[in-house]
Amino acid sequence: MIRHRTSLSLLGLLGLVTAFTACRKETPEETPDAGPDGPTWTPTPYTVEVPPTLSAMPIPADNPFTVEGIRLGRFLFYEERLSGNNTQSCASCHAPEVAFTDHGNQFSVGIDGIAGNRNSMAIQNVAWESSYFWDGRAATLEEQILQPVENPIEMHETWPNAVAKLEADSVYPTLFLRAFGTPGITKERAAKAMAQFLRTMISGDSRFDKFMRGEEQLSVEEQLGFQLTLLEGGIPPAVPLGQGGADCFHCHPHGGGRFTDGILRNNGLDPQSAWTDLGLGGWTGLPQDMAKFKTPSLRNVALSAPYMHDGRFQTLEEVIEHYNSGGHPSTTIDPNMKFTTGGLQLSAEKKAQLIAFLHTLTDTAFVNNPAFHDPGPPTLE
Amino acid sequence: MQRYAPILFLLLLVAGCREDEPITPSPTTGTLRLTLVPEWEGAPMERFTEYRNISDYRMTVELLKMHLGELRLVNNSGEQRMAEATYWDLGEGPVTQAWTVPKGTYASFLGALGVPSDLNYADPAGYGPGHPLNVSNGTYWNWATGYRFVMFEGRYDPDPASTAPLISAFSIHTGMDTCYTELDLTPSSPIVINGGGNTTVTVRIAVDRFFHSPTGTIDLATENTAHGSNVPLALKFTRHVKEAFEVE
Numbered sequence: 001m002i003r004h005r006t007s008l009s010l011l012g013l014l015g016l017v018t019a020f021t022a023c024r025k026e027t028p029e030e031t032p033d034a035g036p037d038g039p040t041w042t043p044t045p046y047t048v049e050v051p052p053t054l055s056a057m058p059i060p061a062d063n064p065f066t067v068e069g070i071r072l073g074r075f076l077f078y079e080e081r082l083s084g085n086n087t088q089s090c091a092s093c094h095a096p097e098v099a100f101t102d103h104g105n106q107f108s109v110g111i112d113g114i115a116g117n118r119n120s121m122a123i124q125n126v127a128w129e130s131s132y133f134w135d136g137r138a139a140t141l142e143e144q145i146l147q148p149v150e151n152p153i154e155m156h157e158t159w160p161n162a163v164a165k166l167e168a169d170s171v172y173p174t175l176f177l178r179a180f181g182t183p184g185i186t187k188e189r190a191a192k193a194m195a196q197f198l199r200t201m202i203s204g205d206s207r208f209d210k211f212m213r214g215e216e217q218l219s220v221e222e223q224l225g226f227q228l229t230l231l232e233g234g235i236p237p238a239v240p241l242g243q244g245g246a247d248c249f250h251c252h253p254h255g256g257g258r259f260t261d262g263i264l265r266n267n268g269l270d271p272q273s274a275w276t277d278l279g280l281g282g283w284t285g286l287p288q289d290m291a292k293f294k295t296p297s298l299r300n301v302a303l304s305a306p307y308m309h310d311g312r313f314q315t316l317e318e319v320i321e322h323y324n325s326g327g328h329p330s331t332t333i334d335p336n337m338k339f340t341t342g343g344l345q346l347s348a349e350k351k352a353q354l355i356a357f358l359h360t361l362t363d364t365a366f367v368n369n370p371a372f373h374d375p376g377p378p379t380l381e
Numbered sequence: 382m383q384r385y386a387p388i389l390f391l392l393l394l395v396a397g398c399r400e401d402e403p404i405t406p407s408p409t410t411g412t413l414r415l416t417l418v419p420e421w422e423g424a425p426m427e428r429f430t431e432y433r434n435i436s437d438y439r440m441t442v443e444l445l446k447m448h449l450g451e452l453r454l455v456n457n458s459g460e461q462r463m464a465e466a467t468y469w470d471l472g473e474g475p476v477t478q479a480w481t482v483p484k485g486t487y488a489s490f491l492g493a494l495g496v497p498s499d500l501n502y503a504d505p506a507g508y509g510p511g512h513p514l515n516v517s518n519g520t521y522w523n524w525a526t527g528y529r530f531v532m533f534e535g536r537y538d539p540d541p542a543s544t545a546p547l548i549s550a551f552s553i554h555t556g557m558d559t560c561y562t563e564l565d566l567t568p569s570s571p572i573v574i575n576g577g578g579n580t581t582v583t584v585r586i587a588v589d590r591f592f593h594s595p596t597g598t599i600d601l602a603t604e605n606t607a608h609g610s611n612v613p614l615a616l617k618f619t620r621h622v623k624e625a626f627e628v629e
Binding site: 052054055057058232243250253287333 | 428429443444505506507508509510511515516517519521522523524525534535536546547548550551552606608609610611
């Protein structure tokens with residue numbers, strides 16, 4: 001009887017074990033052992049830490065963070081073999097110390113010595129963007145990343161060539177395997193890995209962030225500058241309900257922590273008759289899109305000179321003077337540029353306060369974060 | 382007991398491996414769909430199309446966004462709240478949103494134009510991706526004013542005879558508790574929600590009526606900007622928008 005019970009117990013246990021193991025999802029090997037389809041790897045999920053002043057990060061379902069993906073993306077961001085003559089990487093025009101812009105250059109010069117016509121954009125908090133490039137022509141970060149490599153005035157390489165160079169490397173095949181679980185180097189995988197890395201580049205620890213968290217005080221001048229960004233422009237009685245402010249908040253809202261709403265706008269830089277770079281309208285062809293460019297974040301703006309899509313302004317003073325003047329009216333100027341006649345009439349004192357505030361958005365912890373700097377040649381460990 | 386052991390074994394094997402059953406619509410709930418249809422004088426409103434408003438001004442609409450709050454169905458049993466905050470970008474035409482609600486017959490469909498105060502003044506960083514109050518929708522103003530309830534922007538020219546491009550812009554945004562306004566979205570007959578079924582309520586928004594109502598007219602030549610400080614215009618505009626809602 002006891003024997004029978006033992007047999008039954010064993011049988012039940014066997015049933016449980018069988019039921020459990022039969023249902024378990026296939027899991028790849030954790031070491032790159034060769035199997036029928038080649039080696040496999042289980043990428044390690046990574047949870048990104050978002051500062052409290054920013055909202056939760058949108059992460060594409062088809063490109064979740066992994067430790068290995070971010071690591072590969074960092075190597076690729078600094079990889080000069082992605083360019084036609086192996087001399088330029090993404091980082092060549094997006095250097096950490098200047099908020100990942102191009103060393104103060106108005107235009108970046110590609111491998112063939114040809115300059116572009118747009119200023120290198122700062123890279124920060126890109127996960128929250130809904131379009132990329134100054135003209136918004138890329139809908140996703142992954143799509144954006146693919147373009148500079150093949151742009152003839154930038155890195156001037158073909159993706160098949162770039163992939164071949166990575167395949168010939170002794171380390172990259174394994175880095176791709178570890179990042180994506182199976183062997184294979186493709187441009188899509190390269191873009192995904194770089195996108196993962198770029199999405200980790202979060203700026204949310206400036207003096208302003210610390211002020212918002214109650215960790216640091218801003219000077220009176222800086223706080224007055226912040227207030228000016230939140231106030232309507234115009235001065236009564238000429239503008240009856242004007243608040244004497246700088247009118248920044250419509251396009252550069254501080255709420256959500258990004259200091260941009262990401263919308264493409266014409267901010268009145270040129271008279272309509274002088275439009276040359278058509279921005280959004282250049283690729284949509286729609287009259288209502290002409291001369292519209294992406295609204296950049298104000299974060300780290302003190303580091304990212306020169307300014308505007310064409311880098312026409314060298315200093316923040318020039319930028320503020322542009323908005324103070326009101327800009328040029330046109331058929332596409334943003335409705336929030338309300339003072340094309342008369343301007344904002346900001347006093348010199350208010351301009352200084354605005355600039356003082358803008359400097360509080362410099363995030364030295366971000367630009368100095370070694371996790372975003374050149375990791376050197378690719379290695380497995 | 383012994384004789385049941387193989388059966389138990391098989392049951393464990395089969396039951397343990399069974400895929401989750403597909404979720405079938407519950408017979409006790411149905412789907413309520415709300416469709417907002419922006420129109421200009423009875424036809425679909427199109428951005429960047431030149432219209433004439435009540436003042437015979439030439440004008441275009443470039444942006445129309447709004448938040449509706451506290452959407453709820455009411456019957457004798459009480460309220461069924463669908464959403465405390467919703468976001469509608471009507472620039473590209475009609476938009477539909479849907480909610481699962483208990484089946485039944487509802488006498489009223491109520492809501493509000495705007496964002497309820499408690500949500501309006503909360504930290505926007507707390508509203509994640511996909512939330513109607515996520516800042517990526519571009520409706521957040523600042524901590525003092527919260528969200529813009531209605532954003533209405535475009536261009537105009539007071540000269541009806543002119544053929545020149547439209548240059549002058551209007552930008553009317555409402556917000557803050559003073560502009561939070563109840564809406565009655567009840568159709569002419571009660572809303573019937575059948576178990577597993579779909580019921581659609583269509584609301585036509587007569588954008589041309591944003592400029593006039595029985596109580597007044599908005600003259601874009603002088604009333605073209607409301608960004609928080611122009612409360613009288615924001616309130617007048619809010620009244621007009623409310624009256625422009627026509628439930629089918």
